Amino acid sequence: MTSPEGVSGELSERRGRHAELTELVEQANWRYHVLDSPTVSDAQYDTWMRELRAIEEEVPELRTPDSPTQKVGAPISTDFAAVQHLMRMESLDNAFNAADLAAWQVRAERLAEAEPGPYLCELKIDGLAIALVYEKGRLVRAATRGDGRTGEDVTPNVRTVQGVPDRLSGDDVPDLVEVRGEVFLPVEGFERLNEQIMDAGRPPFANPRNAAAGSLRQKDPRITAQRPLRMIVHGVGKWEGAAPPRTQSEMYDRLRSFGLPVSDLYRVVPGLTEVQEFVEYYNEHRHDPAYEIDGVVVKIDRIDVQRQLGSTSKAPRWAIAYKYPPEEVTTRLRDIQVGIGRTGRVTPYGVMEPVVVAGSTVERATLHNASEVVRKGVLIGDTIVLRKAGDVIPEIVGPVADLRDGSERAFEMPTHCPECGTALAYEREGDADLRCPNARACPAQLRERIFFAAGRNAFDIEGLGYVAATALTQPLPPQDPPVRTEADLFDLTMDRLLPIKSIVRDQDTGLAKTDPENGEQKVVSFFATIAGAPSKNAEKMLEQLEKAKAQPIWRVLVALSIRHIGPPTARALADEFRSIDAIAAASEEELAAVEGIGPRVAATIKDWFAVDWHRDIVDRWKAAGVRMEDEPPADQGPQTLEGLTFVVTGTLAAYTRDEAAAAITSRGGKVTNSVSKKTSFLIAGENAGSKHDKATKLGVPILDEAQFGTLLTEGPEAFAPLDEAEKEPEESGE
Incomplete structure (x- = not known):
């Protein structure tokens, strides 16, 4: 049993920690909401708030109206006039995992005494909360959230924000409506703004949220007008003089019809399973929207249920913010x-x-x-x-x-x-990067080249990772390195490998790693067991080296670490010249004529083959049996894709990227790495990303994986555009 003195001591400790956390949170609020210069991360702030709430659960008398857990935002700046919100602007409770989300749903279901769905899911924009008041359709005031009850009047500045209407349109505009939303800087606009600021000799903004807040709080609205601010509306406070909407999604339709900027990236779903799918999708596609997001907001769609659930002292019970791990x-x-x-x-x-x-x-x-x-x-x-x-x-x-x-x-x-x-x-005048010119003997460059040559885009040698590459090129003195240049790679034998010991290095920096307990460098014998027998990794590496000799020559080209030669360029060269010797013998003009090469890369290729120790690598690899020439397969099929250029992006279920490229080139097509007006088709798998967007803008035909299979079997004619007479008639709007 705990003594009364022990209980008193624990209580005093909890009170002291509560006071300490309160000071930290209030200082963070002031810097975030008023000074626009936060000094702690969102994750740290959330951790403090969770600890505060936990203490208040244990010691309820600490949950006073002055506690940060019972407040919204922070005190407002005195730089702008203070205004009272028509209705309190609340904050949102947070969920950090599926269990938190389920617990919120259970509470809502219990309080509503019914299934609270459907749910509206929308992106949580990392911007500045704003309330706009329209009277008789005319914008009369814009205010920051402030402490939730009192905000800062920033009306002149908000009038400069693109997309914010000065007057609402439509026949059913309320006599009075207060709409809430986020003012933000699109990522592209943020980058342009920072470039302008740095060109003027001033320090850049750390992130788009700070930039948006700083832009909106300019004393001179003309400066705000020069910033590419945008706004998205996501809620309503006061609503008078017109029939209110019945659901959140209907509200968005109404607001959009008034001319207000409403996001298209929300979805109404029936249950928590679909909510979680939406959350997971945007966690993977977090950078697809034009603006920064830090989570998903989940709202009960029915407004009658929202009213039934009401709010706590600071947050609505009918909505929750699912926060992503901080980036x-x-x-x-x-x-x-x-x-x-x-x-x-x-x-x-x-x-x-x-x-x-x-x-x-x-x-x-x-x-x-x-x-x-x-x-x-x-x-x-x-x-x-x-x-x-x-x-x-x-x-x-x-x-x-x-x-x-x-x-x-x-x-x-x-x-x-x-x-x-x-x-x-x-290397040349005007370069941005310094280089070490000791390419042949610099141990760091050799280590990195060997690791790269074994990588997935080159020889694809399983077992030859960063630790093995370090051991092969930088063993512990006085051992001689088994690999002094790439020329030695295919001459390795187990006898040469077994004695080697090496310092473990960091893959990102190349620095030696140390044991955190004693500070000594970590040493490994990668190729031998404790008993001195060959390790499984060593056996696998030698097996894979033997298999790598049969790789196509585009992989050999990549493995040579010629500057500017990645897989797409290497494939183009291999398709054109069919052998390493032919590439080495080609003139700059012949090389430059290959699609995707050009004069600069052509000159780099010629310069590389002009170096004697580079030619020695090619000669030694050839002598070891590495394939140096590609021949068209004897059973080469019809060249149905001849003259067409393809880009493959995203994840395909039935093909790796290399297999998809091989299927295209075997039919006479070319594969490049970037989308342009010359691209014939984009093959788009899952998570296609920016290349899909660019193809859409340029009007490049986009095929999914099933359509790609049709293309391979039936040829491009299967996707020829229909004549006008063959097109299906469009449905009428009636």
Whole structure:
């Protein structure tokens, strides 16, 4: 049994933690809502709020009207006139997983004493909440949310926002209506705005939400008018003088008919299963909309049920925000270092205090080149904004300059390669990237090239990953490396592999990894077991090396790490010349005439084959039995796709990308990597992305996987446009 003294001590501790969290949350609210310069991530803020609510569940007397859990937003700035909202602007409770969503649905069902569906699902825009008041159809006021009851009058500025009507249209406009929505900057507009700001010598905005808030709070509306702000309406407060809508979706139809900007990306669904499908779809397609989103808002569609459920002290019971894992967080930039890539490119990257973003722990992020470090204005020691979207490499967005204390320092680009000591230089005048010119002997470049040659787009050698590539090129001294250039790759034997030990390196940076407990470098014997026998990985790697010798020559071209030669370009060269020797012997003019090559890439190819140790790689691989020439198959079928150009994008169920490309080229078609007006067809699988959008804009025919199968069996005639006389008559609108 806990003693009274123990209970008192625990209660005092909980009160103290509650006071500490309250101060942190209120300071975060002030910076977010008033100063437009947040210093903590949404994820951290949500964590504090959840802890506050948990404490108040244990100690209910701490749940006072002054608690952050009972407030909406933050105190308003005194820079703009304060106005009272006609009805309180509420916040939304959050769900972070399917269990949270189900619990919300159960509560709503219990309170409504019936199934609360159907549900309206819409995207949660990362913007600035605004309320617009229309009297007799005329815009009379626009105000920020503020604390939910009192906001800031920003009417002159909102009148400049594109798409916001000064007068509503239609015959059934209410005498008085207060509509709510989000003002935001589209991603493309945000990027243009930051470019203009940096050109003027000012620090860029960290994200579109800050940029939208800063743009809307300009003292001079003429400045706001120059910013590409947009608005989407997603709700109504006051409604007087006309029959109100019966459902949320009907409300959106009415608002759209008034001329108000309403999203097309919402859906009414019958139950929670379909809600979860909508949530999961946009988690995977988070960057498809033109604006930033951070989740999905789920609302009960029937307005009579909304009224029946009512609200808590701060949030409606009939709606909830499903928040996605954060893609932007803040952390401390400990250092800026550089890595060396396979072509010698020197890439600065940030070393940060580890932080979880988009579901994974990140402690390193790219900074691209020295100019980018200057452009972003980051200093070593800064608190920085970090962005990571799905599998995309983490990116440092910019500094949180308000948190600087004077201890920060500028990054200085090294003058010599950190791995081989060679003086760094630009390859040609005007280049953005410094390079290490020691291509043959730089251990970093060799390691990266071997890893790349074994990759899925080149030889596709299972077992030759980054650890193995490091061991082959940088074993522990005094061991000699089994691979001194790529020429040695196909001469490897188990006898040469078994003694090799190596330091484990980070795949992103090439730096040696250390044991967190003792600080010592991690050493592995990748090719041998503890007993000294060949490891399964070593056996698999040698088997795969033998199989790789039969790969088509476009893969050989990719594996050679010639600059600008990726799979589409390599395929085009292989289709045209049929052999590595023919490519090496071709003139610049002949190379440049191949689709997708051009003079610059042609010159790069000629320069590569002019280097003696490069030619030695080709000769040694040829001697080892690597395929250097493609012959048309003896049973080559009809060339039904001859003269047509294809782009393959997205995920196909029955084909890999390579298999789809092979099916096209075997029928005489060409496969390229980018959509243009010259593209004959886009083959679009699941998650087709931006190429699908570009093809739509350019009018390029788009085929799904089933139609692709029809194309292969029946030819392009199956998709020839119908003559006008053959077209089905359009249905009348009556």
